[in-house]
Amino acid sequence: MKKLSLKLGIIFFITLFCIETFMMFFLHVSLTNSRLEEELTNLQTTGNSHRTILEQNFDEETLAHILLMESKENTDVVITDHAGTILAASSVHPEIQVYLKKLGGSVPYSGRVLEKNWQDEKYIATISPIVKQQKPVGYVFMFQNTDSIHALMERLNKHFLIVGLVSGLVTIVVIIVLSRKLAQPLMAMKEATMKMNKGDFTVALSTNGKDELSDLAHAIQQLSDDLNHLREERKEFLSSIAHELRTPITFIKGYTDILYKRDLTEQDRQKYLSIIIEETNRLSRLIQDLFDLAKMDENAFVINKECLQLDEFVTSIEAKLNPAFQEKEIHFFVQCEKGLTLMADSARLEQIILNLLNNALTYCSSGDATYLMVKRHHHLIKIIVKDTGKGIPKKELPYIFERFYRVEKSRTRAHGGSGLGLAIVRELVHAHGGEVTVMSEENKGTTFELLFKG
Ligand SMILES: Nc1ncnc2c1ncn2[C@@H]1O[C@H](COP(=O)(O)OP(=O)(O)O)[C@@H](O)[C@H]1O
Ligand SMILES: [Mg+2]
The missing domain is CATH 1.10.287.130 (Signal transduction histidine kinase, dimerisation/phosphotransfer (DHp) domain)
Structure with missing residues (x-):
C-alpha cells in the first residue's frame, strides 16, 4: 500500500502543483500589468491636463502654478520648450535629453509612454506635447517614482506566498487522504488473495459501491x-x-x-x-x-450418440425390469408413442432410466404403481418416470441430485443405495444436452421428467 499510495500521491501532487503554479504565475503577471497600466494612464492623464492648461497660458505664472501642484505628489513634472531646454522642473531629471533623442521629434498629441520598465528604472515616465497653432512649442514630462509599485508588488508577493503555502498544505493533506482511500481497498484485496493463497478462504471484503x-x-x-x-x-x-x-x-x-x-x-x-x-x-x-x-x-466421458427407436428401447427395458416389479407386487406400466426416435447413447440412456426405475422399485411398496412414459413434447422428447410410492419431503427435494445425498440415511442403505444414482442421472442427462426435473409429494409419489432434443 505504501508504494501505491505514494505513487498516486506523487502523481497527484505534481499535477496539482503544476496547475497551481501556472495559475498563480498568470494571476501575478496580469495583476502587475494591469496595475502598471493604471499608473501609466494616470500619469499620462495628468501630463495631458497640464499640457491643456499650458496651451491656454504658456507663461511663467502658469508654470509656477503647475510646479506647485506637483510638489506634494510622488510624481514630478518637467516642462521644456521645443528644443528640450528645461523651462520648469519640480526636480532634476537629466534623462530628458536621452528621451527626446529617442523620440526623433514626433510625439502624438495624446502623448506617449517614455518609460515603463518599473523593475529596473527609478521612474516610469510619459510625455505630452504642447501645441500652439499646429506647431509643437514644448513638452510636459511626467515622472513617477517606482517605489510605490515595488512596495505594492512586495505586498502582493507576500500574499501569494501565503496563499501558495496554504493551498500546498491543503493539497498535500487531501492527496494523502485520497490516495490512502484509493489504495486501501486494493491493499485489502491483495491481503485477501494472499490469505486465499495460504488456503484460508474466510475472506470478508467490503463490496458496497458500484465502481x-x-x-x-x-x-x-x-x-x-x-x-x-x-x-x-x-x-x-x-x-x-x-x-x-x-x-x-x-x-x-x-x-x-x-x-x-x-x-x-x-x-x-x-x-x-x-x-x-x-x-x-x-x-x-x-x-x-x-x-x-x-x-x-474430467469430461473424459464419451457419449456415442446413435439414432434410437424409442419403442423398441422401452420394450427391452420393460422386459428387463418386469420380474423385479412383479416380485414386489408393484404394477409396472409402460407407454410409448409410436415412431419416436432420439439421438442418444443407448447404454447411457438405459443407465439413466434403470437408475430412476430402480429408485421407484425401491421406494414403492406392494400395491403401488410405476409408470414409464415416452412422448413428444413440442419439438422435444419427454420421458416420464412416475411412481405412487412414498415420495420425497419438500425440503429434501433440492438436494436429491447431490452426490451421496439420501433422504433417510440409514434406511436407504438397507436398499443398497449409496446416494450416487441421481447424481449420475443428472450428469448423464446433461451430457446428452437434456434437462431433468423432479416433482414429489410425500406419501403420494414422485415424478421425474427428462427432456431431450429429438
Ligand atoms: N422414486 C423415489 N421415491 C422416493 N424417494 C426417492 C425416489 N428417487 C429418489 N429418492 C430419494 O432420493 C435419494 C437419492 O436417490 P439416489 O441418488 O438414487 O440414491 P440411492 O442410492 O439412495 O437410491 C434417495 O435416497 C431417496 O431418498
Ligand atoms: Mg438410487
Whole structure:
C-alpha cells in the first residue's frame, strides 16, 4: 500500500502543483500589468491636463502654478520648450535629453509612454506635447517614482506566498487522504488473495459501491466463497466415500473371520457367503459409480450418440425390469408413442432410466404403481418416470441430485443405495444436452421428467 499510495500521491501532487503554479504565475503577471497600466494612464492623464492648461497660458505664472501642484505628489513634472531646454522642473531629471533623442521629434498629441520598465528604472515616465497653432512649442514630462509599485508588488508577493503555502498544505493533506482511500481497498484485496493463497478462504471484503474496485472486490469475494464451497464439498465427498467403503468392508471382514475361524453348518456357511457376495457386489457397484462420476468430472466421458427407436428401447427395458416389479407386487406400466426416435447413447440412456426405475422399485411398496412414459413434447422428447410410492419431503427435494445425498440415511442403505444414482442421472442427462426435473409429494409419489432434443 505504501508504494501505491505514494505513487498516486506523487502523481497527484505534481499535477496539482503544476496547475497551481501556472495559475498563480498568470494571476501575478496580469495583476502587475494591469496595475502598471493604471499608473501609466494616470500619469499620462495628468501630463495631458497640464499640457491643456499650458496651451491656454504658456507663461511663467502658469508654470509656477503647475510646479506647485506637483510638489506634494510622488510624481514630478518637467516642462521644456521645443528644443528640450528645461523651462520648469519640480526636480532634476537629466534623462530628458536621452528621451527626446529617442523620440526623433514626433510625439502624438495624446502623448506617449517614455518609460515603463518599473523593475529596473527609478521612474516610469510619459510625455505630452504642447501645441500652439499646429506647431509643437514644448513638452510636459511626467515622472513617477517606482517605489510605490515595488512596495505594492512586495505586498502582493507576500500574499501569494501565503496563499501558495496554504493551498500546498491543503493539497498535500487531501492527496494523502485520497490516495490512502484509493489504495486501501486494493491493499485489502491483495491481503485477501494472499490469505486465499495460504488456503484460508474466510475472506470478508467490503463490496458496497458500484465502481470498478468494488466489482473487483466482489469478484474476489465470489472466488473465495466458491473455493471455500469446493473445499467443503471435497471434504464431505471424501468422508462420504470413506464411510461408504468402510461399511461393506467391515461386513466382509467380519463374516470372513467367522467363516475362517468357526466350525459352521453348511447352511450358515451359505448364509454368510451370500452376505459377503452381496456386500462385494455393493462395493463394486459403488466403485463403478464413482468411476463414472470421476470420468464425467474430467469430461473424459464419451457419449456415442446413435439414432434410437424409442419403442423398441422401452420394450427391452420393460422386459428387463418386469420380474423385479412383479416380485414386489408393484404394477409396472409402460407407454410409448409410436415412431419416436432420439439421438442418444443407448447404454447411457438405459443407465439413466434403470437408475430412476430402480429408485421407484425401491421406494414403492406392494400395491403401488410405476409408470414409464415416452412422448413428444413440442419439438422435444419427454420421458416420464412416475411412481405412487412414498415420495420425497419438500425440503429434501433440492438436494436429491447431490452426490451421496439420501433422504433417510440409514434406511436407504438397507436398499443398497449409496446416494450416487441421481447424481449420475443428472450428469448423464446433461451430457446428452437434456434437462431433468423432479416433482414429489410425500406419501403420494414422485415424478421425474427428462427432456431431450429429438
Ligand atoms: N422414486 C423415489 N421415491 C422416493 N424417494 C426417492 C425416489 N428417487 C429418489 N429418492 C430419494 O432420493 C435419494 C437419492 O436417490 P439416489 O441418488 O438414487 O440414491 P440411492 O442410492 O439412495 O437410491 C434417495 O435416497 C431417496 O431418498
Ligand atoms: Mg438410487
